[in-house]
Amino acid sequence: MKVLVAVKRVVDYNVKVRVxxxxxxxxxANVKMSMNPFCEIAVEEAVRLKEKGVASEIVVVSIGPTQAxxxxxxxxxxGADRAILVESADExxxxxxxxxxKAVVDKEQPQLVILGKQAIDSxxxxxxxxxxxxxxxxxxxxxxxxEVSGDKVNVxxxxxxxxxxxxxxxxxxxxxxxxxxxxxxxxLPNIMKAKKKPLETLTPDALGVSTASTxxxxxxxxxxxxxxxIKVKSVAELVEKLKTEAKVx
Amino acid sequence: xxxxxxxxxxNSELAPATLNTVAxxxxxxxxxxxxxxxxxxxxTAEAAAKIAGVAKVLVADNAAFAHQLPENVAPLVAELxxxxxxxxxxxxxxxxxxxxxxxxxxxxxxxxxxxxVESPDTFKRPIYAGNAIATVQSSAAVKVxxxxxxxxxxxxxxxxxxxxxxxxxxxxxxxxxxVGEELAKSDRPELTAAKIVVSGGRGMQNGDNxxxxxxxxDKLGAAxxxxxxxxxxxxxxxxxxxxxxxxxxAPQLYIAVGIxxxxxxxxxxxxxxxxxxxxxxxxxxxFQVADYGLVADLFEAVPELEKLV
Numbered sequence: 001m002k003v004l005v006a007v008k009r010v011v012d013y014n015v016k017v018r019v020x021x022x023x024x025x026x027x028x029a030n031v032k033m034s035m036n037p038f039c040e041i042a043v044e045e046a047v048r049l050k051e052k053g054v055a056s057e058i059v060v061v062s063i064g065p066t067q068a069x070x071x072x073x074x075x076x077x078x079g080a081d082r083a084i085l086v087e088s089a090d091e092x093x094x095x096x097x098x099x100x101x102k103a104v105v106d107k108e109q110p111q112l113v114i115l116g117k118q119a120i121d122s123x124x125x126x127x128x129x130x131x132x133x134x135x136x137x138x139x140x141x142x143x144x145x146x147e148v149s150g151d152k153v154n155v156x157x158x159x160x161x162x163x164x165x166x167x168x169x170x171x172x173x174x175x176x177x178x179x180x181x182x183x184x185x186x187x188l189p190n191i192m193k194a195k196k197k198p199l200e201t202l203t204p205d206a207l208g209v210s211t212a213s214t215x216x217x218x219x220x221x222x223x224x225x226x227x228x229x230i231k232v233k234s235v236a237e238l239v240e241k242l243k244t245e246a247k248v249x
Numbered sequence: 250x251x252x253x254x255x256x257x258x259x260n261s262e263l264a265p266a267t268l269n270t271v272a273x274x275x276x277x278x279x280x281x282x283x284x285x286x287x288x289x290x291x292x293t294a295e296a297a298a299k300i301a302g303v304a305k306v307l308v309a310d311n312a313a314f315a316h317q318l319p320e321n322v323a324p325l326v327a328e329l330x331x332x333x334x335x336x337x338x339x340x341x342x343x344x345x346x347x348x349x350x351x352x353x354x355x356x357x358x359x360x361x362x363x364x365x366v367e368s369p370d371t372f373k374r375p376i377y378a379g380n381a382i383a384t385v386q387s388s389a390a391v392k393v394x395x396x397x398x399x400x401x402x403x404x405x406x407x408x409x410x411x412x413x414x415x416x417x418x419x420x421x422x423x424x425x426x427x428v429g430e431e432l433a434k435s436d437r438p439e440l441t442a443a444k445i446v447v448s449g450g451r452g453m454q455n456g457d458n459x460x461x462x463x464x465x466x467d468k469l470g471a472a473x474x475x476x477x478x479x480x481x482x483x484x485x486x487x488x489x490x491x492x493x494x495x496x497x498x499a500p501q502l503y504i505a506v507g508i509x510x511x512x513x514x515x516x517x518x519x520x521x522x523x524x525x526x527x528x529x530x531x532x533x534x535x536f537q538v539a540d541y542g543l544v545a546d547l548f549e550a551v552p553e554l555e556k557l558v
Contacts, residue, residue, distance in 0.1 A: 123378065129347075166427055166428055215389070217385050221382050228538065231543070
């Protein structure tokens with residue numbers, strides 16, 4: 001079966017971002033960009049499904065600027081077969097991204113779509129669920145285990161109280177949580193091979209999708225700073241402070 | 250304006266996060282209705298009717314809603330939600346699962362994890378793991394919003410007397426089925442509702458050593474959490490993870506034990522009133538946000554702390 005994986009180009013996990021002085025957003029100039037960590041897990045899961053003989057083809061798609069080709073090439077080096085970039089220089093909201101992905105799903109007809117559960121920049125946690133609504137497919141969000149059998153996929157989900165397992169009819173949408181797998185690193189030969197794999201570029205216009213949004217960002221501020229407190233010398237002093245100064249125990 | 254709040258519950262019990270979500274609805278202003286969708290939820294509906302400030306409780310009692318499968322619940326919420334100016338749910342794993350599906354069905358953007366209400370159409374929400382706070386404005390006909398519980402003080406669970414109304418809409422979409430669940434059983438308070446949280450990190454070295462934290466927590470009446478490092482290492486289960494992608498907590502007292510303080514962990518606990526850090530590495534970033542830092546071997550400090558509190 002065909003598996004579609006969506007990936008997003010985001011600020012690298014290790015970068016501590018700073019708010020711009022004019023409060024228009026965060027400063028991303030000269031900041032290292034990477035594939036969203038949850039998307040790496042999504043690519044890895046698709047590659048493992050292919051290694052098990054469950055998946056026959058892996059198509060990776062990204063919605064983003066021209067430079068998102070870098071993240072698509074990374075996914076190709078990790079084992080995806082071909083890539084699609086839906087090029088948009090604008091910062092798009094989750095609903096617009098889900099609509100673009102729906103158009104790609106209509107075109108590609110995958111049996112399984114795997115996405116990260118959230119992007120570490122906008123922290124929205126919406127796109128997979130929205131894509132499921134638009135396609136009418138079942139959704140297995142926050143997955144820590146994915147097992148395809150016949151025309152169903154069993155997804156074990158990380159929920160607040162522990163774990164929940166659901167059986168979904170295929171085609172279905174899965175979003176990844178941290179414990180699903182540990183992504184591999186791309187080998188040098190595979191990085192070289194990835195350069196020759198097909199990468200198609202589309203536009204929202206060509207897909208006939210409007211990316212208009214009902215939400216606008218008015219300003220972006222730094223959070224209230226939390227200053228460092230004091231170092232105590234002993235457990236006894238700590239307990240004393242908690243009882244008499246902070247009055248929390 | 251009228252606001253539909255989706256109740257968070259276990260069928261038999263209303264979850265505390267519902268009270269924080271109603272508080273956010275009050276900050277927006279307008280008639281507040283609460284939807285209880287589940288199976289055998291009459292006691293939960295009665296509890297919801299008692300919440301201060303709730304005008305009406307809608308009850309959708311159907312086997313198809315028993316496990317909150319989004320394929321079944323989202324169409325119900327979308328259908329009911331059309332009549333409201335706002336649809337709110339707690340940013341729990343359940344709210345996060347269902348509400349974006351509702352928003353897409355209504356063809357509107359969703360605003361995730363608001364921590365403040367500026368006006369009925371303008372909200373504040375953290376982005377980049379809480380390293381920036383965005384103020385966003387929505388022009389959507391129905392504003393679909395998840396609420397971070399720590400941003401809003403819970404309303405009183407008693408004092409209201411809302412009317413209860415049954416709704417018959419919805420059923421099994423036939424796309425998904427519940428197979429099973431493994432829920433952690435604990436007598437300790439729930440992590441996101443606890444007044445005191447004791448969390449352990451990689452410094453705990455193994456799962457067995459978490460017993461020191463359980464003993465301390467039981468003496469303090471605290472919940473026990475963990476950093477991602479501790480969960481990834483298999484010391485403790487995932488539902489204990491505090492951080493950007495785990496649970497967000499803001500207790501009166503947060504005691505971080507053997508936690509270095511990665512930004513992703515700080516995102517989940519830096520709104521705590523008082524933070525204590527115990528770590529043998531005095532350079533650990535956790536000390537930059539701690540009100541009280543103790544540079545010590547946790548295996549000596551924690552038992553001593555347990556004796557003195």
